Amino acid sequence: MQIFDPSIFPVLFADGLTNGAVYALLALALVLVFSVTRVIFIPIGEFVVFGTLTLAALQSGKVPGTLGLLLVLLGVAAIMQAFGQFRAGQSSRGLTTLVGGAVIGAVLWFAIGALAPMKLPLLLQSLITLLLVAPLGPLIYRVVYQPLQNATVLVLLIASVALHMVLSGLALVFFGPEGSRTPPFLSGDLKLGQVTVSQQSLLVILASAMLMMGLFFFFERTMIGKALRATAVNRVGARLVGISPTASGTLTFLLAALIGGVSGMLIGPSVAMGYDSGFLIGLKGFIGAIIGGLVSFPLAAGGAVLVGLIESFASFSLSAWKEVIVFTLILPVLLWRSLITKHIPEDEE
Amino acid sequence: MSGNLLEVSDLHTRYGRVEALSGVSLSVPQGHIVSVIGANGAGKTTLMNSVMGLLPSQGTVLYGGEPMHNVPLEARVARGMCLVPERRDLFASMSVQDNLTLGAYSRRRESWKADLDDVYRRFPRLLERRTQLAGTLSGGEQQMLAIGRALMGKPKLLLLDEPSLGLAPLIVRDILLMVKHLRDDGLTVLLVEQNARASLAISDEAYVLETGAVKMSGPAAELIRNPELTASYLGG
Ligand SMILES: Nc1ncnc2c1ncn2[C@@H]1O[C@H](COP(=O)(O)OP(=O)(O)OP(=O)(O)O)[C@@H](O)[C@H]1O
Ligand SMILES: [Mg+2]
Numbered sequence: 001m002q003i004f005d006p007s008i009f010p011v012l013f014a015d016g017l018t019n020g021a022v023y024a025l026l027a028l029a030l031v032l033v034f035s036v037t038r039v040i041f042i043p044i045g046e047f048v049v050f051g052t053l054t055l056a057a058l059q060s061g062k063v064p065g066t067l068g069l070l071l072v073l074l075g076v077a078a079i080m081q082a083f084g085q086f087r088a089g090q091s092s093r094g095l096t097t098l099v100g101g102a103v104i105g106a107v108l109w110f111a112i113g114a115l116a117p118m119k120l121p122l123l124l125q126s127l128i129t130l131l132l133v134a135p136l137g138p139l140i141y142r143v144v145y146q147p148l149q150n151a152t153v154l155v156l157l158i159a160s161v162a163l164h165m166v167l168s169g170l171a172l173v174f175f176g177p178e179g180s181r182t183p184p185f186l187s188g189d190l191k192l193g194q195v196t197v198s199q200q201s202l203l204v205i206l207a208s209a210m211l212m213m214g215l216f217f218f219f220e221r222t223m224i225g226k227a228l229r230a231t232a233v234n235r236v237g238a239r240l241v242g243i244s245p246t247a248s249g250t251l252t253f254l255l256a257a258l259i260g261g262v263s264g265m266l267i268g269p270s271v272a273m274g275y276d277s278g279f280l281i282g283l284k285g286f287i288g289a290i291i292g293g294l295v296s297f298p299l300a301a302g303g304a305v306l307v308g309l310i311e312s313f314a315s316f317s318l319s320a321w322k323e324v325i326v327f328t329l330i331l332p333v334l335l336w337r338s339l340i341t342k343h344i345p346e347d348e349e
Numbered sequence: 350m351s352g353n354l355l356e357v358s359d360l361h362t363r364y365g366r367v368e369a370l371s372g373v374s375l376s377v378p379q380g381h382i383v384s385v386i387g388a389n390g391a392g393k394t395t396l397m398n399s400v401m402g403l404l405p406s407q408g409t410v411l412y413g414g415e416p417m418h419n420v421p422l423e424a425r426v427a428r429g430m431c432l433v434p435e436r437r438d439l440f441a442s443m444s445v446q447d448n449l450t451l452g453a454y455s456r457r458r459e460s461w462k463a464d465l466d467d468v469y470r471r472f473p474r475l476l477e478r479r480t481q482l483a484g485t486l487s488g489g490e491q492q493m494l495a496i497g498r499a500l501m502g503k504p505k506l507l508l509l510d511e512p513s514l515g516l517a518p519l520i521v522r523d524i525l526l527m528v529k530h531l532r533d534d535g536l537t538v539l540l541v542e543q544n545a546r547a548s549l550a551i552s553d554e555a556y557v558l559e560t561g562a563v564k565m566s567g568p569a570a571e572l573i574r575n576p577e578l579t580a581s582y583l584g585g
Contacts, residue, residue, distance in 0.1 A: 223451075233443060234440055239423065240401075240403075240434065240438060241501075241502060242423045242427055
C-alpha cells in the first residue's frame, strides 16, 4: 500500500477543496440557523439530497418527488396557519390562507407537471429545482419549529433528530430507493501548470465563494440582513425594535434551504446521492460548524474546508477508514473548543 | 381622545404561581412624564414588560384608546410604543450606528436619516463612537445608545426602565434632563426609577408601587412633599 505519493497531492487537494467548499456552505447555513433560531438543524443534509435528486429527476424528464413533498407540507402549514387565525377570530384571513394555499399548490402541480417532461436547459432546470427546494425551509419552520419557538435548545434538538428521520423516510417514499447522480454543469479540464483540474471543480469552488460573498454582503449591508444578526445577538432587543422572531426564523430557513439545494446541485456530480445520503453530508458541514462554535462564520467555513481536505486525503491513503478519520476529528475539536470557550449559560437573554 | 395616551387598568401578571402584579391601574396623559417608583422587587420591571407585551398579562391596556390585548409586541413598536429595557438589550457585537439604524427597523420604508442626525445631536458622544461595538461602550454610553435606539423608532410613548441603573450621579442628571427635553418636545414618557427624588423632580405624575400594587399616586409635586413617602423612599 502506497500511502504517500506526492505527485497525487494536487489532485487530492483540488478534490478536497471542492467538497470542502460545499461543506463550508452547509456549515454557514448551520451557524446561521443556530444563531438566529437556536435550532441545531440536522436535516440540512436532506436539503442537499433534495437538491441533487430534484435536478436528477428533471434531467430524465420526470416529475421530481420534491413536488409531492412540497404540496404535503404546504397543505399542513396552511391548515396550521388558518387554524391559528380562526382561533384568533380572524376568520376571513384564515379563509384567505386556505384558499391561497390551495391555489399555490394547484399552480405548482400543473406548472411542474407541464415543465418537467420538457427537458429544459440545465440552467432552467436548476432554477426549477431551487423553486421546489427553497420553500421547503420556511414550510418546515412553520410546521415544526415555529410552534416550539420558546422551547429549550434540547427540545429543539430532539425535534431536529425526529425531523431528520421523517424527512429521510419521506425521501424514500417520494424519490424511491435508487440513488442518482446529476450531470456536471461544465465538462472538460483546465491545466494549471502540472495540475489538471476539472472545470466543474472550479465552478463549485467559485460558486461557493460567490454565494458566501453574497451572504456577507447581505448580512453586513442590508437592513434585513442586519435584523437577522440582531436577532442572533439579542432576541429581546430585536423584538423591541420590531423585528419579529417568526419573520427572522422564516427567512433563516429559506436561506438554509436555498443553500442546501444549491449545495446539492454543486456536489451532485461527484457523489452518488440516495435518499439517505443527507445525514453524512450534513454531518461534515456540522463538524465545520462545531469548529466555529456554532457562532463564528469564518471559523465554520474554514473548518469545513479542512474537513473536505482531510476526507480527500484519507479516502486516498486509507479509504476504508475515511469516515472514521473524518468523524474522529470531532473529538479533538470539541476538546479544543471546551478549552478555549468560556461557558455561556443557555438562556442568555 | 380624552388625553390619556396610555391607560392601564387592573393589570395582573404572574410568574408561574407567584403573582408579581395584582391589579395595577395607572394612566399616562399625552405629553406628560409619569414615573413609577418602588423598592427592589416591587414589580416595576414586570409592569413595563407587561405593558409592552413582553410578558403575558390579564387586564386592560389601552394605548391611544385602543385595546392592546391581541396586538403582538412588534405591532406595538410599529405604533410608536418603545421600551428601553432595564437590561438595555443592545446588539453588543454590532456598531453603535447599526444599533441605531436597527432602531428604525419598524419604519424602514420611511426615511429616518433626519432622526439619526437628531439622536447624534442629542448624544454627541454616540456620534464620536459610531463605529465602536456597542458591547464595548461604557455603562453611561450604553444607556444613551439604548435611549437613542428607542428614539429611532419615533416613539409616541417612551417606556424607560431604570435609565439610571449603575450610573454615576452626574450622568443620571444628564439623562433625566434629556428625558425632560424629550417631554418638552412632545414625547409622552412612562419612567421607572429607584432614584425617587431625581425622577419626581422631572415628572408630572407619579405612582408608588409596593409588592405588585399601587400604594400611592398623585401629582409629582405633591408626592415629593408627602411625609410618608419621604420617610420610605426619599431617605428621610
Ligand atoms: N422571571 C421571573 N420568574 C419568577 N419571578 C420573577 C421573575 N421576574 C421577576 N420575578 C419576581 O417578581 C417580582 C417583581 O420583579 P420586578 O423585576 O418586576 O421588580 P422591580 O420592581 O423591577 O425590581 P428592581 O428595582 O430590582 O428592578 C420580584 O419578586 C421578582 O423576584
Ligand atoms: Mg426592575
